[in-house]
Amino acid sequence: MAQVDKSMSLANPHPHHMDWIQKVAAAIGGIGLLILFVAIFGVINNNYPLWLASALGLMTVGTLIYSWREYAGKPAGIKNNHVWFRSLTNIGLWGWIAGILITGFYILLYFFPGLFGYQAFSVNTSIPHGSDPAQITIRVENQQGQVYSTNTLSINDTIKTGDQFDEYKFTPSKIAHGSNRIIVGCKTGDDLYSFTYNKRTAEKIGDTNPCQIEQAELKSNSKLISLFDPLSMALKGKPASQWFLYGVLYTLAILVFGFKFILKYWHNRYQLVRTISVMFFQLGFAFLIPELLEGLNRDRPYFTLDMKNMWPLNAYFFQDWNLNGMLAGGKLGMFMLFLGIAMIFIISPLLTYFYGKRWYCSWVCGCGGLAETAGDPFRHLSDKSLKAWKIERWLIHVVLVLITIVTVAVLFSYFRNDPEGKLWINPTSFTMIVILLAGLVSSILYFNRKEILGNVSRKVYNGIHITMGVIAILSVIAWFTGSWNVFFIDSYQLRKWYGFLIGNIFSGVIGVGFYPLMGSRVWCRFGCPMAALLGLQQRFFSRFRITTNGGQCISCGNCSTYCEMGIDVRAYAQKGQNVVRASCVGCGICAAVCPRGVLRLENGSVDIKERTTDMRTIHITADEVGILS
Amino acid sequence: MHIVIIGNGISGISTARWVRKLSDHDITVISDETDYFFSRTALMYVYMGHMRFQDTQPYENWFWEKNRIKLMRDRVLSVDTERKALNMRDNETVSYDKLVLALGSAPNKFGWPGQDLDGVQGMYSAQDLEGMERHSVGLKHAVIVGGGLIGIEMAEMFHSRHIPVTFLVREQSYWNGVLAKEESEMVNRVIRKNGIDLRLSTELKEILPDENDKARVVITNKGEEIACQFVGLTAGVHPNIAFVKDGAIECQKGIMVDEYLATSVKDIYAVGDCAQMRNPLPGRRPIEAIWYTGRMMGETAAYNICDKPTSYNPGTWFNSAKFFDIEYHVYGFAPANLPETYETLYWEHPDGEKSIRLVWDRESGWIAGFQTMGVRYRHEVCERWIEDRAHIENVLMNLGLANFDPEFFDQYEKDVVAMYNKSTGRNLKLVEKRGLNSVVKFLKRAF
Numbered sequence A: 001m002a003q004v005d006k007s008m009s010l011a012n013p014h015p016h017h018m019d020w021i022q023k024v025a026a027a028i029g030g031i032g033l034l035i036l037f038v039a040i041f042g043v044i045n046n047n048y049p050l051w052l053a054s055a056l057g058l059m060t061v062g063t064l065i066y067s068w069r070e071y072a073g074k075p076a077g078i079k080n081n082h083v084w085f086r087s088l089t090n091i092g093l094w095g096w097i098a099g100i101l102i103t104g105f106y107i108l109l110y111f112f113p114g115l116f117g118y119q120a121f122s123v124n125t126s127i128p129h130g131s132d133p134a135q136i137t138i139r140v141e142n143q144q145g146q147v148y149s150t151n152t153l154s155i156n157d158t159i160k161t162g163d164q165f166d167e168y169k170f171t172p173s174k175i176a177h178g179s180n181r182i183i184v185g186c187k188t189g190d191d192l193y194s195f196t197y198n199k200r201t202a203e204k205i206g207d208t209n210p211c212q213i214e215q216a217e218l219k220s221n222s223k224l225i226s227l228f229d230p231l232s233m234a235l236k237g238k239p240a241s242q243w244f245l246y247g248v249l250y251t252l253a254i255l256v257f258g259f260k261f262i263l264k265y266w267h268n269r270y271q272l273v274r275t276i277s278v279m280f281f282q283l284g285f286a287f288l289i290p291e292l293l294e295g296l297n298r299d300r301p302y303f304t305l306d307m308k309n310m311w312p313l314n315a316y317f318f319q320d321w322n323l324n325g326m327l328a329g330g331k332l333g334m335f336m337l338f339l340g341i342a343m344i345f346i347i348s349p350l351l352t353y354f355y356g357k358r359w360y361c362s363w364v365c366g367c368g369g370l371a372e373t374a375g376d377p378f379r380h381l382s383d384k385s386l387k388a389w390k391i392e393r394w395l396i397h398v399v400l401v402l403i404t405i406v407t408v409a410v411l412f413s414y415f416r417n418d419p420e421g422k423l424w425i426n427p428t429s430f431t432m433i434v435i436l437l438a439g440l441v442s443s444i445l446y447f448n449r450k451e452i453l454g455n456v457s458r459k460v461y462n463g464i465h466i467t468m469g470v471i472a473i474l475s476v477i478a479w480f481t482g483s484w485n486v487f488f489i490d491s492y493q494l495r496k497w498y499g500f501l502i503g504n505i506f507s508g509v510i511g512v513g514f515y516p517l518m519g520s521r522v523w524c525r526f527g528c529p530m531a532a533l534l535g536l537q538q539r540f541f542s543r544f545r546i547t548t549n550g551g552q553c554i555s556c557g558n559c560s561t562y563c564e565m566g567i568d569v570r571a572y573a574q575k576g577q578n579v580v581r582a583s584c585v586g587c588g589i590c591a592a593v594c595p596r597g598v599l600r601l602e603n604g605s606v607d608i609k610e611r612t613t614d615m616r617t618i619h620i621t622a623d624e625v626g627i628l629s
Numbered sequence B: 001m002h003i004v005i006i007g008n009g010i011s012g013i014s015t016a017r018w019v020r021k022l023s024d025h026d027i028t029v030i031s032d033e034t035d036y037f038f039s040r041t042a043l044m045y046v047y048m049g050h051m052r053f054q055d056t057q058p059y060e061n062w063f064w065e066k067n068r069i070k071l072m073r074d075r076v077l078s079v080d081t082e083r084k085a086l087n088m089r090d091n092e093t094v095s096y097d098k099l100v101l102a103l104g105s106a107p108n109k110f111g112w113p114g115q116d117l118d119g120v121q122g123m124y125s126a127q128d129l130e131g132m133e134r135h136s137v138g139l140k141h142a143v144i145v146g147g148g149l150i151g152i153e154m155a156e157m158f159h160s161r162h163i164p165v166t167f168l169v170r171e172q173s174y175w176n177g178v179l180a181k182e183e184s185e186m187v188n189r190v191i192r193k194n195g196i197d198l199r200l201s202t203e204l205k206e207i208l209p210d211e212n213d214k215a216r217v218v219i220t221n222k223g224e225e226i227a228c229q230f231v232g233l234t235a236g237v238h239p240n241i242a243f244v245k246d247g248a249i250e251c252q253k254g255i256m257v258d259e260y261l262a263t264s265v266k267d268i269y270a271v272g273d274c275a276q277m278r279n280p281l282p283g284r285r286p287i288e289a290i291w292y293t294g295r296m297m298g299e300t301a302a303y304n305i306c307d308k309p310t311s312y313n314p315g316t317w318f319n320s321a322k323f324f325d326i327e328y329h330v331y332g333f334a335p336a337n338l339p340e341t342y343e344t345l346y347w348e349h350p351d352g353e354k355s356i357r358l359v360w361d362r363e364s365g366w367i368a369g370f371q372t373m374g375v376r377y378r379h380e381v382c383e384r385w386i387e388d389r390a391h392i393e394n395v396l397m398n399l400g401l402a403n404f405d406p407e408f409f410d411q412y413e414k415d416v417v418a419m420y421n422k423s424t425g426r427n428l429k430l431v432e433k434r435g436l437n438s439v440v441k442f443l444k445r446a447f
């Protein structure tokens, strides 16, 4: 039989696929999308709130009506008819178009936000010899001289003559409307010399400039982004940035497609509860609360405020600007700092022990949230081959090692950079912490080596020990030599590259852009360091597993097909073996689609050591455990 | 030693895999259906667009070479038991040291006039699926004959493509030779709810052709005429043994095998759908054309082939199916017509789409069987209770252990216990609820 065809379908498998109501709904949603699209070309120049509300409203209403017609009132059950016949969901023409469009959107968003009308404030400085300014400062004032925000950056080796300061460091997008003076300057001793600009016209209105700041530009948002200004102002009193636009669309996608998903799985309460949970966390914790808090703390430097977004997924957590922000952020800053650390070391290990990594990956996380809702129609596109699994294990753990190295390096430089010693941690104590943690990882590994070596190759096992050893030794050397950079590489370069390759390209462009081509969890499966960390714990130290119902499996393959993580669930189920896999996000879809009621997501501590060796279908012997042969 | 296996279905492939595990023998698997093993049970999902055909293959294509299992796509025309050789359609003669017959089944045809017309077929093989696909082009109406598990699957398949279906069932109620009245009626309701034209107590009389010898009209035993372009014959299957039936190997309905799955000819074994047990174990039928028995027979045969004598024991009867959206589980004894000496308790959810049935021995109170619709029950727990002859009241009090539904799903065991209390005047309390820890404790304790 031909293997190549996507389906064997000859007959038109989808007559009356869309009824007229759905066509109207699709048109309504399409108009909403169109409004945003034309706004990119600067067509809309007034009535922003109205346009934005119409665009978002039409998209929402369109999707809701469409989903309602698609699923509501249909018999309770699995609704995967025709999935492999539709060109959008079988990597056909529409799948490619969608993939290219989403990828394109991400590339523009990350690298060319200007095309959306976002105006980053950029400044070219030229620091003259001899003047040795200690700081470069940006102040935003209104005419009365009232200060809206001040961003100050210490001059150190990262700032060079002619540097373009990006929005990151200066966050000019947080400049309030209503203020009309921007002051860029540098400080020598107590004197602040500055350029002053009219905010609207970007005209220079003052000039005392011994630092020879050559150029500074400021324009307000235009085109698409300006549509989002009013909403952003309402929430946090600052104009929108491209990230605000992204946050709004992202949240909206999770909400409306979450609604669709709920209708699709109306018969399955696990799916309902889980989906309501991701919708809640996205809307509240990822979007509303951080935006509102940021608005309330406008005069403080920025730091990340998404309470559920923890290191290492949140690669920024241990970066200098975020740490500085939290340290200068008053009670809220302290809270975020302690919560962040508690999440990593206490809350997350506990929850993962009790419930598996699903508590995060398919109940809370925003990346997972989008994958489970907007990405649901593409979940079956994940590659189930053994080869893909091997690639996955390498990639994801390499990313975990990378972020660990980057974080240690960045922190080391950070503590070196604290000459007054106002922090409670200094290079010495930090070096000790690093050595302790590396030792801890190594000893956990060593004391569980029997179980671990039964599951991973000795190469990997040794590799982890060596990595830990190298990190510890390099830290000691750096501490001894008084070097700034623990791994002999500029830690700022390191984190920049990590941010670019992993943060932007992998998690965004590929992670979401490739939904229609490689399934909805490309990032979660191949790239996310959080998933890697939680996965290791789930694999070796958690009560969670998927149990199989004795000998009931008929090897049909529905479970494997619909596993978004590309786990070959059937390989376990047909042997009556529990599924204990690092990558399983506990979405529960395999259990939902199984036509024979074979799979159940369960937590139990009684047989925690035997989770992987349970053999039930085999009535003669039980030596068929290895899954790789 | 060269082990040759005819048939690459679940039973033949299980044999091959286990022989490989247990030995270094040369293994050849012959089939003329497909290049690679696939899961027959998933054919419907390919037609419905849930899966691609390659997704029904449980092993990747490199698996066979890596495990030194030679695959051969050809048809065996006859077995020469004297010279230990197979005559092939395309290839040279293949000689064997030990032979395994894993031939599977073929759809029943009862000599209906018109049964061989174009557009009339069963649903068993990959070719049948291709046939259905071909005939679905422009198909306005399909008639399905025979109310078994494959018939209802076929109805669901056409339904997924919005092709109207008339479903002829000889019995007064769907599958009522196996399902008790209540469950059977539940399935009737579900079939009708999905818009299938279900005609009970109706048999096929003949199929009339059009000018191209294609099915045009079905005439029933009641004289009704149903215009259609496709007729699905799903009135059961029989062992696919045409080419060995009249040879040296003893056959009745299937190929006769002893408890070691050996046939009447030395060094020849038979497994799966085509095998007929000389002495079936209590509670089991001589021919069981189901998936897991094929798997277990394959494993057992491999042990015997590798000189580790092992008798076939599939344990307590169990099975499962799905009727449109209603899943069905059965463990042990839950027959359509209950013998006098047994007692049953049947609970049905008010929505009419979920039920739990318990069967026990009236005199001793020993639990004999479980049957659920729309509720998942746990194999190991039910099996353990049945094999341990647990008392019905003990089972009832711990019934939650058997529940295998997903988290957050309602649990109905309390209602079952209440029902029992009401009918017996007893006052039992449900002690155990759904949950893995207690299940593991229970299973370990019982060992």
Ligand SMILES: Cc1cc2nc3c(=O)[nH]c(=O)nc-3n(C[C@H](O)[C@H](O)[C@H](O)COP(=O)(O)OP(=O)(O)OC[C@H]3O[C@@H](n4cnc5c(N)ncnc54)[C@H](O)[C@@H]3O)c2cc1C
Residues within 6 Å of the ligand: A554, B006, B007, B008, B009, B010, B011, B012, B030, B031, B032, B033, B034, B040, B041, B042, B043, B044, B074, B075, B076, B077, B102, B103, B104, B105, B123, B124, B125, B150, B153, B240, B243, B271, B272, B273, B274, B288, B289, B290, B291, B292, B294, B320, B321
């Ligand atoms: C649509 C459908 C749904 C089903 N659903 C279920 C279910 O839900 N649960 C369940 O338990 N069971 C189910 N079954 C039954 C189950 O699939 C069969 O019991 C099982 O596949 C039998 O396996 P087997 O290895 O004995 O034979 P088969 O899978 O039939 O394999 C026999 C192979 O041998 C080949 N062969 C035969 N003779 C020759 C020859 N002379 N030369 C070369 N090759 C030859 C055949 O072409 C075939 O490929 C279903 C069956 C069908 C058709």
Ligand code: SF4
Residues within 6 Å of the ligand: A546, A562, A563, A564, A565, A566, A567, A569, A579, A583, A584, A585, A586, A587, A588, A589, A590, A591
């Ligand atoms: S194994 Fe099941 S629960 Fe886990 S990720 Fe895959 S589909 Fe989801």
Ligand code: SF4
Residues within 6 Å of the ligand: A552, A553, A554, A555, A556, A557, A558, A559, A560, A569, A570, A573, A574, A593, A594, A595, A596, A597, A598, A599
């Ligand atoms: S576990 Fe269920 S879905 Fe997966 S192969 Fe087995 S029967 Fe099919």
